[in-house]
Amino acid sequence: MKTTIILDMTKHYPVLLNELISIISPQCGGTFIDCTFGQGGYTKKILDFPNTKVIALDRDSESFKKAEEIKSNFEERFLFKNMKFSQLDNLKLKNENIKGVIFDLGYSYTQIKDDKKGLSFDSVGELNMKMGINDFSAKEAINMLDEKELEKIFKYFGEEKESKRIAHNIVEDRKTRNITTEELVRIIESSKRKKNYKMNSSTKIFQSLRIFVNKEISELIYGLINAAKIVKKDGIIAVVTFHSLEDKIVKYFFKSLSENKSISRYMPKGKEETNLFKLINKKPINPSVKEVNENPPSRSAKLRYVVKKEDFYNFETDIFEKFNYLVEIENYSKKL
Numbered sequence: 001m002k003t004t005i006i007l008d009m010t011k012h013y014p015v016l017l018n019e020l021i022s023i024i025s026p027q028c029g030g031t032f033i034d035c036t037f038g039q040g041g042y043t044k045k046i047l048d049f050p051n052t053k054v055i056a057l058d059r060d061s062e063s064f065k066k067a068e069e070i071k072s073n074f075e076e077r078f079l080f081k082n083m084k085f086s087q088l089d090n091l092k093l094k095n096e097n098i099k100g101v102i103f104d105l106g107y108s109y110t111q112i113k114d115d116k117k118g119l120s121f122d123s124v125g126e127l128n129m130k131m132g133i134n135d136f137s138a139k140e141a142i143n144m145l146d147e148k149e150l151e152k153i154f155k156y157f158g159e160e161k162e163s164k165r166i167a168h169n170i171v172e173d174r175k176t177r178n179i180t181t182e183e184l185v186r187i188i189e190s191s192k193r194k195k196n197y198k199m200n201s202s203t204k205i206f207q208s209l210r211i212f213v214n215k216e217i218s219e220l221i222y223g224l225i226n227a228a229k230i231v232k233k234d235g236i237i238a239v240v241t242f243h244s245l246e247d248k249i250v251k252y253f254f255k256s257l258s259e260n261k262s263i264s265r266y267m268p269k270g271k272e273e274t275n276l277f278k279l280i281n282k283k284p285i286n287p288s289v290k291e292v293n294e295n296p297p298s299r300s301a302k303l304r305y306v307v308k309k310e311d312f313y314n315f316e317t318d319i320f321e322k323f324n325y326l327v328e329i330e331n332y333s334k335k336l
């Protein structure tokens with residue numbers, strides 16, 4: 001008989017946890033960087049293995065509380081920093097043998113349910129969407145960007161087919177009223193001609209605004225580049241993504257640096273040329289049917305990872321050129 005376990009839906013459940021642990025092998029000990037500490041699900045699991053150490057980061061200061069709890073049990077082996085992972089290179093990692101750098105992108109369930117953050121179309125009140133350490137909010141973006149800029153954000157970050165009409169209606173509406181979360185949802189619903197009964201009409205627009213407000217594209221690109229610099233030979237970079245843009249960036253970074261493009265300019269002469277990474281699986285790892293049944297938000301997760309083949313730290317990558325069309329859209333924020 002099939003039994004379905006219903007989880008407590010007020011908590012965050014770490015996604016693809018067993019798969020991630022089997023890839024990074026904490027049973028062998030070593031130092032790991034958890035770039036997206038959240039509720040500490042990954043960190044706690046790693047610390048359960050003796051001889052491990054975790055340096056955890058999160059841009060959301062709310063993570064401090066969870067970090068304090070863990071610190072009280074693992075004083076010597078755990079360090080938390082409230083910072084963005086694009087700044088990974090600012091960590092002073094003297095002689096740390098970094099065996100793994102892990103990213104679990106997206107938001108924890110507790111963040112999505114936090115009305116003050118306004119990340120979800122179910123939220124009430126002012127538009128916000130700031131995860132932490134931000135320069136501007138969704139309110140400023142919706143009220144100050146021009147119609148073409150909003151359209152591009154919706155089209156490229158949300159893959160929303162009706163971006164043009166939605167952007168136009170927002171610009172018309174904001175002439176006469178303050179656009180709150182509820183008002184934005186109303187504008188989207190009344191603008192959309194094609195209804196998708198499998199997805200809320202506001203899903204894509206909210207995704208696009210979260211990406212824009214939190215600069216998720218450049219965060220990810222800098223995070224990956226810095227992770228590749230700090231991880232040691234034979235160490236692992238593992239990333240869990242939740243939407244196709246993130247996955248495209250991770251896939252390209254890993255694949256391109258596993259091919260012959262990744263030769264270091266600083267390799268000693270005479271040493272045979274090599275790639276930066278070894279790509280073990282070309283295809284991503286997805287959650288099992290059991291995990292998706294138990295924790296439906298895991299359904300869109302994809303896990304990709306690489307092993308660093310050599311101890312070189314200065315490498316060339318064309319990732320910024322490749323995704324420049326997205327970074328340019330993030331740069332609309334310069335006028336906010």
Ligand SMILES: C[S@@+](CC[C@H](N)C(=O)[O-])C[C@H]1O[C@@H](n2cnc3c(N)ncnc32)[C@H](O)[C@@H]1O
Binds near residue numbers: 014057083086
């Ligand atoms: C999906 S949750 C991580 C959940 C965590 N793996 C767990 O098991 O509890 C993602 C976390 O990453 C954080 N985050 C997202 N982007 C970040 C960035 N650029 N720098 C630092 N933290 C970030 C979010 O604030 C959030 O807490």
